């Protein structure tokens with residue numbers, strides 16, 4: 001792995017035990033993402049996007065394969081060690097926000113630094129600044145139940161920024177926002193990516209937003225059906241484009257190998 005690799009995912013598989021037997025929701029997903037890169041993960045509901053993000057961020061354990069995040073092989077780490085890696089390197093904006101209900105907006109933004117034992121007045125000022133940047137200067141002392149869905153989402157983004165993460169995972173970051181707030185949120189996310197070199201992985205149903213990323217990974221039924229370079233930022237890098245094209249061809253070949261009728265059925269249904 002080169003020094004420049006921020007995230008390496010190798011044959012990642014997730015299988016749940018369910019009442020109806022084992023259910024594989026992610027199957028042998030592989031990709032490699034360089035530091036500072038941006039990638040959108042797209043696909044229909046239930047295709048495994050949130051599952052993939054949770055595994056990449058070390059929130060959940062894989063059933064097979066491996067994730068190397070900032071040089072750390074997550075499968076080799078116990079829960080405490082994974083929590084340390086998350087706190088050091090990762091920002092996460094969840095699909096359902098996951099704010100702490102008993103803490104105010106400001107206190108929620110402070111959680112990552114409190115976990116590091118680095119709270120204090122300077123941290124509070126930084127958290128206040130972040131809330132102002134997401135348009136919530138006058139909502140600092142509100143509890144989550146006193147905030148709208150879109151406001152909670154913006155608090156979650158401010159919290160994700162608090163640690164100046166090396167890699168930011170966003171699950172439908174603008175899903176609950178209106179046009180104006182969605183635009184502001186997108187500018188913040190890509191601003192962080194540009195200005196601080198934060199690696200960005202975002203799940204979205206919004207094609208326009210996906211197209212702002214350098215790369216689009218498309219999932220269906222838990223497998224990668226395409227891995228495309230969009231030409232954004234470094235779009236003249238032919239080597240990257242070729243590598244992505246090769247990855248797509250490989251993903252399609254592997255999918256076909258596992259299920260020879262897969263693409264036949266897919267083409268029929270589309």
Ligand SMILES: Nc1ncnc2c1ncn2[C@@H]1O[C@H](COP(=O)(O)OP(=O)(O)OP(=O)(O)O)[C@@H](O)[C@H]1O
Pocket residue numbers: 016017018023025043044045046047048049050051052095
């Ligand atoms: N704990 C679990 N036990 C069993 N199945 C699960 C569990 N969690 C998720 N799944 C299944 O895994 C599949 C993938 O879920 P996931 O949340 O990753 O989808 P998604 O692509 O994020 O969908 P959406 O766009 O609706 O958010 C779904 O079919 C879901 O029902």
Ligand SMILES: [Mg+2]
Pocket residue numbers: 049050051095171
């Ligand atoms: Mg999801």
